[in-house]
Amino acid sequence: MLVVMSHTATQDDVNGVCAAIKAMGYTPAPMPGAQRTAVGLVGNDGRVDDSLIAELPGVAKIIHVSNPYKQVSREWRPESTIVTIAPGVSFGGNDVPVVAGPCSVESEEQILESARAVKAAGGVALRGGAFKPRSSPYSFQGLGKQGLELLALAKRETGLAIVTEAMDDEGANLVAEVADCIQIGARNMQNYSLLKTVGRLGKPVLLKRGMAATIQDLLLSAEYVLSEGNPNVILCERGLRSFDTTSRNLFDLTAVPVVHQLSHLPIVADPSHGTGRRDKVIPMARAAVACGADGLLIEMHPHPDRALSDGAQSLTVDQFGDLMHQLRRIASAVDRAIAGAPATRRA
Amino acid sequence: MLVVMSHTATQDDVNGVCAAIKAMGYTPAPMPGAQRTAVGLVGNDGRVDDSLIAELPGVAKIIHVSNPYKQVSREWRPESTIVTIAPGVSFGGNDVPVVAGPCSVESEEQILESARAVKAAGGVALRGGAFKPRSSPYSFQGLGKQGLELLALAKRETGLAIVTEAMDDEGANLVAEVADCIQIGARNMQNYSLLKTVGRLGKPVLLKRGMAATIQDLLLSAEYVLSEGNPNVILCERGLRSFDTTSRNLFDLTAVPVVHQLSHLPIVADPSHGTGRRDKVIPMARAAVACGADGLLIEMHPHPDRALSDGAQSLTVDQFGDLMHQLRRIASAVDRAIAGAPATRRA
Amino acid sequence: MLVVMSHTATQDDVNGVCAAIKAMGYTPAPMPGAQRTAVGLVGNDGRVDDSLIAELPGVAKIIHVSNPYKQVSREWRPESTIVTIAPGVSFGGNDVPVVAGPCSVESEEQILESARAVKAAGGVALRGGAFKPRSSPYSFQGLGKQGLELLALAKRETGLAIVTEAMDDEGANLVAEVADCIQIGARNMQNYSLLKTVGRLGKPVLLKRGMAATIQDLLLSAEYVLSEGNPNVILCERGLRSFDTTSRNLFDLTAVPVVHQLSHLPIVADPSHGTGRRDKVIPMARAAVACGADGLLIEMHPHPDRALSDGAQSLTVDQFGDLMHQLRRIASAVDRAIAGAPATRRA
């Protein structure tokens, strides 16, 4: 931590800061400069509260040198973490798994048809919401427990791994019984009670970045899960709030190489929410693999025009097949491979 | 709802849209224009899913005419709602209550000293977190149940109403036993499970706007509480995520007159989080009252330099007294009054 | 400047950074910490280019301690600058001048009628664009030179000072002949050629904050004007780009106390562009005065429903009279006064 003194600070002010740092049990390191003095705090163990010093006389600002996150950082653990959610479905290695399926589980027929299409095109995991966080209380809120049962049925039939969202403690326990990976949605990224719960449950967690979350916020939220003893966290970029309405969100793909530098955790991309428009999903999915994403979340619906939610951003089965074909070419161009047996291309 | 057809849409495309609207049980109203055709949907009951139409051939975009929220809207209820959280402590009328206190409850001495100072300066309610949502799992997380007991003690001694945050279902039940108003923090604004819980608890709710929430998002979250049968919601502007680091957040005071136009619910302002800097709190608190805020949340700490959280934005007891004095003058200039007996000004 | 070394940096890396700092002619100050080492650069004269060091081995990040602006800073000049644009029209002192008038100069009748109304209500300067920056090349672009002549006429008739925008060098020279203060619009805040031109012209400059400009960006743009020898710069907050469409822009009033802390220059507020809606202008103008703005820019039109631009955010003559009355009360509540002879209130 660095305490920057004002241009007009007196030597007494500097001494006051040094004394306060000592009183907190750390060592002050004054650094006189041409324009102003700065005082370093040596021995920061990550528990220093800057507000104790920020308001002392003569202090202009406080600068933090260390990151507040620990276990998630690459400095803590240099080698990349590989999160395996089911046999053969791993995130963070050379293979790039594709998780696909409808926004919501709507019916047995719909989820089975979806699962078969995902499987046929080469996807390795099925997504689909049983509990849906909707902005309006009057929108379809998901089938709940029945939706989870339908996901379990789809898993039995196709062997696909299951990724589905939990919105609260009760739901997390239910989801953990069925899913291979518990998704925490963007709106709950800073729901710390829920993060602790899924940390304790031990199941792999897919943590979506909040709508205005910095990468540091995202990593700190992951730290909540790791600090409960659960190391299996997959991060997910899904687009930020934007002033431009031509896409639903502002898809921040640079988050992929940024996370790879700062953390050992894998990061996947969700171009369906990231763009919100079906015809933008395919190019941006390609871009995600090109910049190094460790997996993809894709919304696909057997009949998007009849979807109960997010129809406009769901691919058709045919489009999904095309996408998988394109992704294999891109993955190969960056010396990776799309996970799963290569499906035969549609004629 | 208005379906805007592309420049190049054919008459068949327009007919297709009309047919789809009829199939959904509504009436289509084609509107040919000089450059393109639009098709109105007549009879929208708020349950139309635009994604069913957005992807039909020739459709350029869908425009929503009605607001998705209902019970919170001023169209639904023209007269302003007055939320009374304790005898004499009402939000939404002519009086402007000031809620003040430390960021966190830290000790009996600290909270009692704070409460007495709030009372002495003319505040009518005490704030202070027992459960603290912190970005880092390693930061002080609040005293929990013990913090609630200390708040109850402060209430007994001073008669101040209590406003404190709940972060999950279990906490909400505990908070409801002690507090006069349950605060939902910015990070939980879209934690719909929690919103439903506090909706059912029936206690007044202070709902903070999320860091990148539109006013519509905020109103929809309030709608979750009202739709559970709890009409007593106080909205709160507390600053948005910004690209400028000179203040902690971007304090969007225009939200106050915007909410007053769109909704009958009261809206208060939190300049402490809104600016994040002690010396900015006072001018922006004045501004909040000047533009019509129905109350204020102010962080004040008897010893900000020893605060366990948010010290840099907490006023001292003396500053708070000054602020109250200034606010009375501003309130009077807009024909309102700061709630509570006018305290004698410090000499 | 502070060079933060990576957790994994070697002593050789630290030595390399020290050597590079010496080679640039400055003194390195290594600061070993518990988790990592930082190296201070002593003697920074504001011309250090961090990119020379940022990519050396072991460097994690560079932190700047000093502000890049100089002449505009309060550290450079502690006393507030008062900018006088015409006799009795000063910004930065105790009086708060109100500049009002239509978005665009449209006709002799319109601008004279506007000027008389501004004068009658107690405004001291007339605004009105002769050169209009419009997003679309097909929108009304202003009357140009003829508009300037009409402003000169209005000045002769009413004695009001004139504030009007220049968009390029040629226009700046024309505007300087007629106006008392040259406005640089938000879109041109970083048009450095234009800033240098108005710096050399010597006339007072009203510099509007860009749509996504930090306060530091704004101050650096002002520095361009001051560095050409023109100290008379008035800053202006007029709203930032936002994701929320309920107002036209996000009016960042906290900029007022922030600028007052960092700079000696006066700052005024433009609630008309800041909110973009007529009924929000009045409460937010009150808020601006309450938080310390050194002046106001208000759009007023004798017939807003016939305005060629920005009609929706222009006050009527009656509304403007009401506003002035309200502002006088608010100014008084913060121990300031609205500049100009108090107009008799309309019955």
Add this chain to the structure above:
Amino acid sequence: MLVVMSHTATQDDVNGVCAAIKAMGYTPAPMPGAQRTAVGLVGNDGRVDDSLIAELPGVAKIIHVSNPYKQVSREWRPESTIVTIAPGVSFGGNDVPVVAGPCSVESEEQILESARAVKAAGGVALRGGAFKPRSSPYSFQGLGKQGLELLALAKRETGLAIVTEAMDDEGANLVAEVADCIQIGARNMQNYSLLKTVGRLGKPVLLKRGMAATIQDLLLSAEYVLSEGNPNVILCERGLRSFDTTSRNLFDLTAVPVVHQLSHLPIVADPSHGTGRRDKVIPMARAAVACGADGLLIEMHPHPDRALSDGAQSLTVDQFGDLMHQLRRIASAVDRAIAGAPATRRA
């Protein structure tokens, strides 16, 4: 244009809107709905000013159906425009040209060394600023005319096309004598005087998106150039202002497919400014090609550690060679090709 009436609007209010629309010379189309009435305006020629109607009694809001831009839109011209800036250097076709070079022209040796490296790696055009827009007046502002002469020299020696920025009218005329394409920087995207000047000069224009510009703003700025008779505009995504400091800007690659849908103009990407960090440039350049960018702008410097500006985001010569190799593979995976003769890969 659609005029949405308030829930509480009377039939008189609706009649008033209809009358106003007729008075403007258009046809009203009332559209009564279950909750409220909307009135369409038929015959909109793009010149309707909504503010004339927005404030009539009973009007809730105005919705625009048509886009304000014309000549740049794909509806106006369905086939993609190919902009050829020099023989063999075309943007918008199947080939993807790479424009590379230093941020600033610094010396004869530096620019020649850069040009040779660009040429050797397979780039087809050289970038490098002679006129530099810098946030601070004290930063290096470019070599000016001398810089242009050095670019001309580099062109004669290597045959590379030249892309360089103009900041004002005088500079634009100078740049036009030397450059094959005039760059308009992000800060000048809405400098309409400059846009008109380069529109009249007739040279191809590379127009960078402003820091908080919507795609519509960008297209409207391009419309300024086209409306002066110059159809040769290349758009450029270079990152938006963000709240997250882990990258310099927020690189909005979705702009690429969005522009491809809305406009016939080519769009290139600048991952150097888009990310601001050397190690992020390579993955994001790959992503740009993967999502369909029609060209790339890359900062490369023979000695980034000695660069006078933007050293931290400049690739080394070796990194640029690697990048070109990677880009060829990605381009091939999307059935395109990097323009220029394939360079032999470094051993």
